Amino acid sequence: MNRGAQAVVMLFFGGAILRATMSDVYLRYVKQGLRPFLIAAGILLVAAAVMALVHEFRDHRQTSDQPDDDGHGHNHSGPAAGWLLLLPALALLFVAPPALGADTASRAGSALTSSVQEADDGSWGDYSPFPPLPSGDPVKLTLLDYGSRALYGEGKTLRDRQVQLTGFIAPGADGQPMLARIILSCCAADGMPVKIGLSGDVPHLPADTWVQTTGRWVPQTATDPINGSDIPYLEVDTWQKIAPPKNPYD
Incomplete structure (x- = not known):
């Protein structure tokens, strides 16, 4: 050459x-x-x-x-x-490759690993490390923001609020559908999933189907069998199937 x-x-x-x-x-x-x-x-x-x-x-x-x-x-x-x-x-x-989706979520551990320093007694008491949510329901949150508030903020800023989350359907370890989305530090090679368990009006749809859900925080968690991370839950009030967004990653 x-x-x-x-x-x-x-x-x-x-x-x-x-x-x-x-x-x-x-x-x-x-x-x-x-x-x-x-x-x-x-x-x-x-x-x-x-x-x-x-x-x-x-x-x-x-x-x-x-x-x-x-x-x-x-x-x-x-x-x-x-x-x-x-x-x-x-x-x-x-060739336009597909975005990372349910297959990645099923093989990689949740990105919601412990990264926030809690109080000495293991709880936050009346204090929350997260700012209050903006007024008006439902409030749109990323899966990472919702999951972080649910786990590390003990759901204090989510109580009595209705939130709206967007992600794709991924099968959980128990076979029940979860809401997931991939977050990137730099590129797709380091993508990690954020996983949210679903209860209530759960959408039983094929994997990688994108949905927009509204619901409320519930004090329920599951353990990710891949890396032992906690998976927070959302009690679904309503959901609708949507087209994949232009930017599929958080």
Whole structure:
């Protein structure tokens, strides 16, 4: 693979990154906040590839009457297997992978592991580490926010309030459906599920079906058999099936 071919591969990579960031495809791979960095990386790759192609074209014109080996031991060709590097770029251009979903939730432990320092007696008393919820019911919460308030705040800010959660259906260890959503630290490779148990009007739908639920906190938890984390519960009042959101991750 000569320098021109390497530049073509780099051009495809840069173009694939830019195409993904111009649509919602990049959200299948990384967090939304990384979009500016991806755009900058794509532009740099395309610019570098164009410059390399221009230099290669000029060199080719100057040495068009010379053999492939210029006599100084510099062979401009390389293994044809280098073209296989185009496959990931082509896949990024033409194949949109599904977002992480119920399969990931069933194989990974809940992200709601203990990370909040409690009072010395193991409870918060009248104090809650979370601010009060905004007025008006139902109040929209992420699964991470609801789960954190339910477990680490002992549900104090959730009592007598109706909340609205959005996630996908995932099977629990007991076979009953849970509400889940994947959270990312950086990219899909480090995705971890937030799992919320459901009681009351439970939606019995196929795995990976997205639903919007309204309900109330209940002092009920289960143990995640994968990592031993507590799984808080929501008593469902109403639910409706919805289309998958553009950004599937929390």
